[in-house]
Amino acid sequence: MTDQPRSPVRFRWRRTVALIVVALAAAGVLYGIGPFERNAGDAACRPAAAKAAALAPLARGEVAALQVAERSEKLPLLTFKDAGGVAKSLADWHGRTVLLNLWATWCVPCRKEMPALAGLEKKLGGDRFEVVAVNIDTRDLDKPQAWLREVGVSGLNYYADPSAKVFQDLKVIGKALGMPTTLLVDPAGCELGTMAGPAEWDSEDAVKLVTAAVD
Secondary structure, three states, X not given: OOOOOOOHHHHHHHHHHHHHHHHHHHHHHHHOOOOOOOOOEOHHHHHHHHHHHHHHHHOOHHHOOOXXXXXXXXXXXXXXXXXXXXXXXXXXXXXXXXXXXXXXXXXXXXXXXXXXXXXXXXXXXXXXXXXXXXXXXXXXXXXXXXXXXXXOOOOOOOEEOOOOHHHHHHHHOOOOOOOOEEEEEOOOOEEEEEEEOOOOOOOHHHHHHHHXXXX
16 A cells, blocks of 8 residues: 555644644743743742742731732832822832832722721831832822821821822732732832732731731
8 A cells, every 4th residue: 555645735734733832832931831830020039939928828817818929020110209299119118028008088998997007007117117108199189198187197108199100000910900909018129919908907917927028
């Protein structure tokens, strides 16, 4: 029996499939998306990934909703202003652990958790840690500070972004879905965890979590 000639169509189809397989394999090598691994992220954030894994057992009780970071990723350059109108960015806190909170006076859960954020700052704030609460009200820019005074929330440095761009920048990378949004950030600017919604940040559970993040 003689061999049958190959069908040109079948040969081209097999060649195309082979090229696709090779391309996918190359992508797996380049991006680390093989069946047993995925992109490791920013190399500078590898210590943050290890820290986040250690924090996972502490995300319980009053802070059980914290989504501990599974990948090592550096946060974008988030910019806002301080009470004097001086431009600030997350990079200004390099070397310190930060609890970055986005809030607004029109957000009822935000208003409810502000005393707890101030309480956490009073307990742990210092050279190694700060609660950075950024107001994103876009109207009546005097209202947020007036409201804080009226309800007696003190001890927090005031930061604001009337353009709300800081929220949009986090939304683009899937870190801000609503208000309030809170991120625990390591001294290199890498995400340790994200909280969607309010929490009792001055509770025993929260203090243990943040203390472990700082240490």
